[in-house]
Amino acid sequence: MTNSEEQQFLNDLEKKLWNAADKLRSTLDAAQYKHTVLGLIFLKYVSDAFDIRRDELRQQLTDADHDYFLDPEDFGGADSEDYAAEIDIELEVRDYYLETNTFWVPQQARWQFLQDNNKAVIGGAELSFQDERGEDKTLKISSVGHLIDNALEAIEADNPKLKGVLNKRYTQLQIDQSKLGELIDLIATVPFNHASLNSKDILGHVYEYMLGQFALAEGKKGGQFYTPKSIVSLIVQMLEPFRGRVYDPAMGSGGFFVQSEHFITEHRGKIGEVSIYGQEYNHTTWQLAAMNMAIRGIDFNFGKEPANTYINDQHPDLRADFVMANPPFNMKEWDTGVADDDKRWQYGRPPSGNANFAWLQHMLYHLAPNGSMGLLLANGSMSSNTNNEGEIRKRLIEADLVECMVALPGQLFTNTQIPACIWFLSKNKGARTSVAGRKLRDRQGEVLFIDARNLGYMKDRVLRDFTQEDLNQVTETYHNWQTGENYEDVPGFVKAAKLEELQKHDFVLTPGRYVGAAAEEDDGEPFAEKMARLTGQLKTQFAESDRLEAEIKKNLAGLGFDV
Template structure:
């Protein structure tokens, strides 16, 4: 995004300082208040309060609407009827003890009880709203959490009002997503367990386009893939209920984050009745998904057991016990519907590794004609890991067909390779992001290649459509750089002889100027008695 600029009287263009966004301002203040508390712990304090503030604001907004409506105003006297009315409008019922105004009035009282009051508020919310049972954090009164600072955080969040055309979901979504990303950075490698870079999620979704059907993520983290899928459907005038969401998460606290992340957006999802490891306890054993979207843990060495390795999911070869990459790939394939497609993130090693039978598994997947597209991503997209990564896209059916009234061409025996390593812009000194133009370039290339009548053409150094025979000749290595070649160098407009003469003259002038500078230095040194 270009910064605002204005021209001064001297003609020099000066940049104006952009106003900090609401999420940036909140993060800076909230992070300062956490003191010495570990980011992994404070994450649940801050995100839990944001969630509580949102549902309280949403409740107050709906209550104001009821009071302004003559017909609904008559129902206010009957709490049970009013409660059913609110729940029917996808508004959580918030008892008096859990409303933000009640907590704010007691946030900075002389007696530090705010933590206990928040714990009670969370408990009452779960009692009144069964879908939140076991989801909310209820340890705000613990001794290591400074109660006076907690009261300051409550006052800080009181300045944020979740009210807009979408009932605050736009503002809330931005704040919640920003906090998730900042906590992922603060936690380092551990943060990758619950958060995937937003631009990577957008690219996956733009390429798969999950308009309608069952969407599955067996390692869903905080639910970012689902949020982006819903957002994509709405942005393209689809209906939210056209997408059914299924997910699973093995980490208890991350599972709760996902439940809150989806609940605040009114997204219905089946994340199973509990958190559970996908390999050891598949909570959706009979699911055949139309779309799989996932960012599984990279190179996970602690995933298997004898029972798991003897399972039925390994149609293309038993994955090595020391690396889960091809266990995830085969799990995704196992859960794909006959016409389903999958898009997921993996470490680059998955493209070429020959260790522990991984090369044989990859060969069988290629020979089964499941690999639709491979994308190499630029480095530094993930704040939590420096491992180079890529995107895999698998398709159960690459023959011609219809998707969203768009005719797909017969791609059997073909795979598209995209080398996107040169794309992206530095957002910070260490973090790169894919711009909307970058995402469009990659996604459009994929769609033009897949669709009948698409204007696709190989581009040296960027993309190439390759046959399975070509991949076989490369020993089933799937690294895009092997297939796309190198970009053609721009033709030199200046003839070599003229260019050489110009550069030589420039060098001669620079050497003469250097000699004059040396002479002045010697004269200056001689003037203070240090000449030679």
């Protein structure tokens, strides 16, 4: 958790960045300015990180105790032009940056270059710079958008992992070039360095904040790539993906991977022990996800290209240890080009009118023998019997794959009011040691039901959110049940049910059917007496209401109103 000074720093940063977005709001729609602002923030960050490393190198090159020390006496003294020139040459050696996992940023992509030239190129200009070998080069730049696109192309050329990832469309923006120049100057004031906050953490915070704000601005469309942070955190906390292969077949902007990184770091694990796999259909969202990983230095495999998960599976042979996803709810017409006998439909062919059980079975297919998965779905998935859905759910339960069901409160999502739940499935509910080191008991033949609909708070007039205490309550309940330590059923909140009980409920998985009602405190007043007392109070209140209504009518009549 951040302290108050750090939080204030981040809050000020958020305001500055949203002001940056506002500069474009009148001329670009939300989807366009999202990519415009995030692309520039990415450029600013990699340039800042490069400058920080450059300053470190300058100190090392002039420090007699360091291996990289350049003795000024070999170049005519510390004040000589030759010595200064040699330092500048060394500062452009790419290997010095790569050894600390710092992006190599060519001179024409550095923020100072953009800031120094964004006014000059309006209307066209020829710019001079030096390449990494110190050779003079010139660029013909036609606009501010062209200046930015050229910077992004240079970064892609020098960082193959980003090939095809960066959104190089600034030249095509229908926008006043001076506005774009103003945006560069404003983002130049955004600091990615802080005394106690890591620069990657700052950028990560910025990225998550901007994605959330853009999701709100774009409404339903924007929410397609953004899952509320607290929901992602809940799934990650419950699954504990410390090591192994982590897969999201509907990854959006990569939120599950980011929270996995946070979780692993907080628990002193190593993100390098996790392999990241994802897939995304929307090209620009696929780009956002790749940028999201790149800025954090997380290695990833998002397939060769953006693609439809059902007809162009980018990871056909993957068997993941953890699968986490928030796919589009109740997606229709998903199965064009998908065979009825596809090998993924082991528990029944999903209906064409709803992809919920297609997502679920796709994830199960890619799950390793000891793997676990968490999947956000619409509430209808827990009880629907239309078009084979009830039969698929029954087969999943009878195969003992369902481990835990969590009912969520409403109003958690920016893009939909559809009530949602989380399915947790496991391919092995037998006794074993989890990746996180927990001694799991034998849970075969059991399903845990958690009703979390009463948790959370209203963060504003329309959106609900969870506190960390809420997340911990659900997570600890789940883990205690898994281990058999400190667990007990709590009426109205949690119940461990046997498969026989699920059969009696026709294989419906709605937690409310199992947890029952919360126990009410006995105030000692007999029911008949309480009912008589409350009825009397109600009659008195009705009489007072009638009296006040008559008084108001009398006063209005005195003022000349016809009542």
